[in-house]
Amino acid sequence: xxxxxxxxxxxxxxxxxxxxxxxxxxxxxxxxxxxxxxxxxxxxxxxxxxxxxxxxxxxxxxxxxxxxxxxxxxxxxxxxxxxxxxxxxxxxxxxxxxxxxxxxxxxxxxxxxxxxxxxxxxxxxxxxxxxxxxxxxxxxxxxxxxxxxxxxxxxxxxxxxxxxxxxxxxxxxxxxxxxxxxxxxxxxxxxxxxxxxxxxxxxxxxxxxxxxxxxxxxxxxxxxxxxxxxxxxxxxxxxxxxxxxxxxxxxxxxxxxxxxxxxxxxxxxxxxxxxxxxxxxxxxxxxxxxxxxxxxxxxxxxxxxxxxxxxxxxxxxxxxxxxxxxxxxxxxxxxxxxxxxxxxxxxxxxxxxxxxxxxxxxxxxxxxxxxxxxxxxxxxxxxxxxxxxxxxxxxxxxxxxxxxxxxxxxxxxxxxx
Amino acid sequence: xxxxxxxxxxxxxxxxxxxxxxxxxxxxxxxxxxxxxxxxxxxxxxxxxxxxxxxxxxxxxxxxxxxxxxxxxxxxxxxxxxxxxxxxxxxxxxxxxxxxxxxxxxxxxxxxxxxxxxxxxxxxxxxxxxxxxxxxxxxxxxxxxxxxxxxxxxxxxxxxxxxxxxxxxxxxxxxxxxxxxxxxxxxxxxxxxxxxxxxxxxxxxxxxxxxxxxxxxxxxxxxxxxxxxxxxxxxxxxxxxxxxxxxxxxxxxxx
Numbered sequence: 001x002x003x004x005x006x007x008x009x010x011x012x013x014x015x016x017x018x019x020x021x022x023x024x025x026x027x028x029x030x031x032x033x034x035x036x037x038x039x040x041x042x043x044x045x046x047x048x049x050x051x052x053x054x055x056x057x058x059x060x061x062x063x064x065x066x067x068x069x070x071x072x073x074x075x076x077x078x079x080x081x082x083x084x085x086x087x088x089x090x091x092x093x094x095x096x097x098x099x100x101x102x103x104x105x106x107x108x109x110x111x112x113x114x115x116x117x118x119x120x121x122x123x124x125x126x127x128x129x130x131x132x133x134x135x136x137x138x139x140x141x142x143x144x145x146x147x148x149x150x151x152x153x154x155x156x157x158x159x160x161x162x163x164x165x166x167x168x169x170x171x172x173x174x175x176x177x178x179x180x181x182x183x184x185x186x187x188x189x190x191x192x193x194x195x196x197x198x199x200x201x202x203x204x205x206x207x208x209x210x211x212x213x214x215x216x217x218x219x220x221x222x223x224x225x226x227x228x229x230x231x232x233x234x235x236x237x238x239x240x241x242x243x244x245x246x247x248x249x250x251x252x253x254x255x256x257x258x259x260x261x262x263x264x265x266x267x268x269x270x271x272x273x274x275x276x277x278x279x280x281x282x283x284x285x286x287x288x289x290x291x292x293x294x295x296x297x298x299x300x301x302x303x304x305x306x307x308x309x310x311x312x313x314x315x316x317x318x319x320x321x322x323x324x325x326x327x328x329x330x331x332x333x334x335x336x337x338x339x340x341x342x343x344x345x346x347x348x349x350x351x352x353x354x355x356x357x358x359x360x361x362x363x364x365x366x367x368x369x370x371x372x373x374x375x376x377x378x379x380x381x382x383x384x385x386x387x388x389x390x391x392x393x394x395x396x397x398x399x400x401x402x403x404x405x406x407x408x409x410x411x412x413x414x415x416x417x
Numbered sequence: 418x419x420x421x422x423x424x425x426x427x428x429x430x431x432x433x434x435x436x437x438x439x440x441x442x443x444x445x446x447x448x449x450x451x452x453x454x455x456x457x458x459x460x461x462x463x464x465x466x467x468x469x470x471x472x473x474x475x476x477x478x479x480x481x482x483x484x485x486x487x488x489x490x491x492x493x494x495x496x497x498x499x500x501x502x503x504x505x506x507x508x509x510x511x512x513x514x515x516x517x518x519x520x521x522x523x524x525x526x527x528x529x530x531x532x533x534x535x536x537x538x539x540x541x542x543x544x545x546x547x548x549x550x551x552x553x554x555x556x557x558x559x560x561x562x563x564x565x566x567x568x569x570x571x572x573x574x575x576x577x578x579x580x581x582x583x584x585x586x587x588x589x590x591x592x593x594x595x596x597x598x599x600x601x602x603x604x605x606x607x608x609x610x611x612x613x614x615x616x617x618x619x620x621x622x623x624x625x626x627x628x629x630x631x632x633x634x635x636x637x638x639x640x641x642x643x644x645x646x647x648x649x650x651x652x653x654x655x656x657x658x659x660x661x662x663x664x665x666x667x668x669x670x671x672x
Contacts, residue, residue, distance in 0.1 A: 250524050255540045258532030265520040337515050340476060341529050341576070342504025344496050 001096050005103035008083055014329040015076060018322035020108045022072040025318055026065040027116025029311050031151045032123055033061050036131075036304065038146055053301045057291060057308050062154055064284055064312050068319045071276065075323060077101060079330070117151070130310075131303050199244070202236025209233060210369050213377045220290035220383070223374060227286030230370060231279050238275050243268060259347055262338065263355040270324070270359045277320045281367040281396070284312050289374045289392065293383035302388075309392055314399040320363070321403035324356075328411045352411045360404035364397065371396055422584060422616055423450040423473055427482035430468050430639075434480060442468040444639045445482065452583075453614035455607070457621060457630035459659070461666055465639040466620045467588055473618070474507055474586045475499050504532050508577035512589035515573055516561040522548075522572040523557040529580045547575040550605060566593045574602055578609070585609070587619040591626060603629055624663060628656035635662055 009016045037054045084097055092100075132138060209230035216222035246268040254260040292305035335348055343351075375389030430443040442465045450456055460466050471477040473484055475491055484491045486502065494502065509515070516525045523544060530540040548554050551571040561569050570593050577585060585606060591599035607629055609615040621627055629652070635643040643662060647655045 247521075250521075250527075251541075252537065255527055255531055255537040256534055258528065258534070261524060261528060261531045262517075262520075265517065265524055269519040334517055334519070337517060339500075340503065340509050340515065342500045342502075342507075342532055344500035346497070347500070 001099040002103045004087075005100050005107070008080070008100070009104055009107060012079070015079060015326045016104075016108065018326050019072050019076045020112050022068060022319055022322055023109055023112035024116045024119065025315055026069055027113050028120040028123070029315055030062060030065055030154050031117050031120035032127065032311070033058055033308075034146075034150045034154075035120075035124070036127065036307065038150070053291060054304055057288075057304060060287060060291075061308055061312060064280070065315070067280065068315060072319060072322065073105065075326060076105075079326070127307070130307065198236065198240045200241075202233050202240050204233070206230055206233030206237050207369070210373045213370075213373045214380065216377070218381050218383075220293040220378075223290050223293075223377070224286060227282065227290075227370065227374070231282055234278065234282070234366060235275065238271060238278075242271065246271075258343070259351055259354070262343070263351045263358070266351070266355045267358045267362075270327070270355065271362065273323065273327070274320070274359060274363055277316065277323070278363055278366050280316055281313070281363070282370045284316060285309070285367065285371045285392070285396070286374060288312065289371070289378060289384070292388070293378050306388060306391070310395050313396050317399040317403040320400075321407055324359070324407050325410050328407070331411070349412055353408060356404055356408050356411065360400055360407075364400055367396065368393065420452045421449050422452045422487060423618075424448070424485040424488075425473060425479075425482065426485070428469075428472060428479050428484060429481035430465075430472055430477070431480040442639050443472070443479075446639075446641055448473075448634070448641065450584075450616055450618060452616055453610065454632060455610045455617045455619075455630045457619050457627040457633045458636060459621065459624075459627055459633060459663065460636035460642075464636045466636050468639075469636060470586055470588055470618060470620055474509065475503060504529055505580065506583045508580060508582035508585045510570075510574050510577045510585065510587040510590040512592040516569055516576070518561050521558050521560055522553065522564065522568075522575075525561070525572055526557075526575045526579055529576060533580065543579055544575070547579045551575050551601070567595060567598050570594055571598065571602075574605075578605070581613070582615065584616045584618065587617070589620055589622070591621070591623065599626070624656055624659040627659050628652050633659055633662075637666075 037058045080101070084100070087097055087100060128138070209226045212226055213223055216226060246264055250261055250264055250268075254264055288305060288309045292302065292309070338348055338351075339345075372393055375384070375392050378384045379386050379389045425446055425448045428443055428446040428448070429441065432440045432442060446469065458466050458469065468477070472479050475484075475486075475494075478484075478491070486506075491499065503509075516522070517528075520528075526544045526547060527540055530543060535543070544557070545554065548557055551574060553568055553571045553575065556564050556568050556572075561572065564572070570590070574590065577587075587606075591602055594602065603626060606615075606617050606619075610617050617630070619626070619630070627633055631647050633643075633645040633647075634641055635645075645655075645658055645662070650658070
């Protein structure tokens with residue numbers, strides 16, 4: 001099984017590299033975070049029972065890293081459905097299946113964690129410089145064994161988490177599910193709920209909560225609640241308004257535009273997948289911004305909040321980028337179908353370009369409505385400086401733009417092959 | 418005098434050229450297809466049938482020799498011209514359904530029409546008519562993953578035929594269909610061939626399907642080993658001739 005796992009990794013190298021990178025980055029951020037949050041300057045002391053901001057922040061960041069790994073792992077394993085089904089049909093036991101999957105994640109983790117730790121170590125001077133620039137204080141990295149032990153515990157937990165997820169996946173799926181890994185059973189709501197009103201209710205909820213943020217600028221806890229309600233509105237908006245709009249478009253006005261018909265179809269599929277990432281972007285920004293509020297006079301904590309935002313948003317962006325790069329790796333067959341229909345390489349390139357433009361544009365717009373409004377509400381109530389609010393939005397836009405460009409290059413290279 | 422729509426001159430296809438595992442799949446094939454012909458290509462597995470139709474349909478390019486479509490050598494065509502040619506002249510039906518999984522059956526069928534900028538009302542009508550002929554109106558709004566193999570293949574057939582192509586290239590088109598669906602497909606292409614003089618080039622293993630053709634080309638080991646014209650033969654007699662050729666392969670094993 002170990003040999004099979006190595007072969008499977010080699011065969012699916014693009015996806016494996018993406019998964020490996022997610023491990024590297026999350027290990028790096030975790031390692032860095034423990035060194036910062038345990039440093040004397042920041043003064044996190046949760047080990048001695050004092051729960052303050054750095055404790056919440058560290059916990060929150062570790063959870064974000066775990067979710068990112070979970071998403072990457074889930075995607076990676078689901079794409080192995082056919083291989084798993086073949087092993088099962090050849091008489092493989094569940095134990096062998098588990099060995100097959102765990103060997104792959106084990107190899108990737110063994111190769112990524114040392115790289116992540118080394119990269120984190122290399123980032124120390126940069127982090128110290130940023131910290132000094134923001135607060136005027138020197139950032140002393142925590143010394144001693146505590147950060148290393150904590151990092152090791154969390155990374156160990158990360159390994160356990162992925163193993164557990166894979167085990168669960170292998171056990172709960174029958175051959176049928178493995179062969180049809182992408183099939184989903186849709187839950188039908190009673191007709192009463194499926195009324196047209198929902199098409200307007202959800203966007204109203206999403207946008208209404210963004211407006212209400214200004215009335216709660218002094219109470220960050222309420223802003224978090226509004227953020228949660230806004231996310232509900234967003235999910236409903238995508239499912240009940242945006243996707244039906246895309247479906248109507250492809251049945252009517254885009255029927256005369258060969259390129260638009262294709263890229264809007266791709267975008268519709270991408271959007272279903274990107275929904276989770278938009279939720280993560282908004283939730284992370286909402287929580288981090290609200291934690292940052294009121295810390296304006298506490299230099300170290302404030303800097304730590306901002307650093308947290310500056311590291312988590314790019315991590316989520318990179319995770320999104322890998323997800324779409326992996327998706328693009330499976331698009332070769334679709335491009336070849338398009339060529340058979342009569343699409344030229346130039347047209348396919350345009351399709352890739354416009355699909356990514358719509359995808360990243362939508363993610364950016366949907367998330368920025370909240371990020372900008374939260375930042376503006378906090379700035380108006382003088383809970384964070386305007387420069388900090390601006391830098392939050394800039395970090396988000398720059399991260400996503402870079403990820404989008406890399407995705408575009410990768411997709412085009414894929415199309416050319 | 419019938420017009421030649423497709424011609425190959427010394428068509429040779431070599432895979433992994435210059436490498437250790439170099440393999441010549443097609444050897445200097447000379448072939449012509451006339452407008453309105455219904456051609457069937459048969460041969461044992463691995464004989465080069467799929468390679469041959471990939472080369473004559475611009476999906477792949479020959480290593481040596483020429484492929485001429487309406488007298489134009491495909492090497493001299495730009496990628497835009499080839500794209501336009503595929504979109505307006507060719508209709509592909511393959512054993513693998515070749516539908517975009519991200520799009521509904523309706524969108525898949527409408528794609529060639531959208532590419533050719535057919536007006537939306539006409540496009541809608543053509544998609545619905547074609548779907549009606551193939552009996553898939555109920556699944557038009559479903560995604561391929563939600564349909565059965567037969568339904569997907571009918572969707573792929575609708576997409577191939579919706580542009581009223583001059584040439585239909587089909588590689589084992591009925592491989593995933595039940596007998597009834599296969600017959601419906603055959604009747605449809607036969608009708609297109611008789612009434613609209615559409616040229617059909619079809620690879621199949623089924624002698625019954627091949628018996629609908631006007632000419633059979635038997636490929637073996639990368640060369641055209643035999644060609645049978647239906648001519649004045651009845652379908653039954655033609656069918657037996659085709660069966661004989663296929664059976665001779667097996668008979669040789671006992672000699």
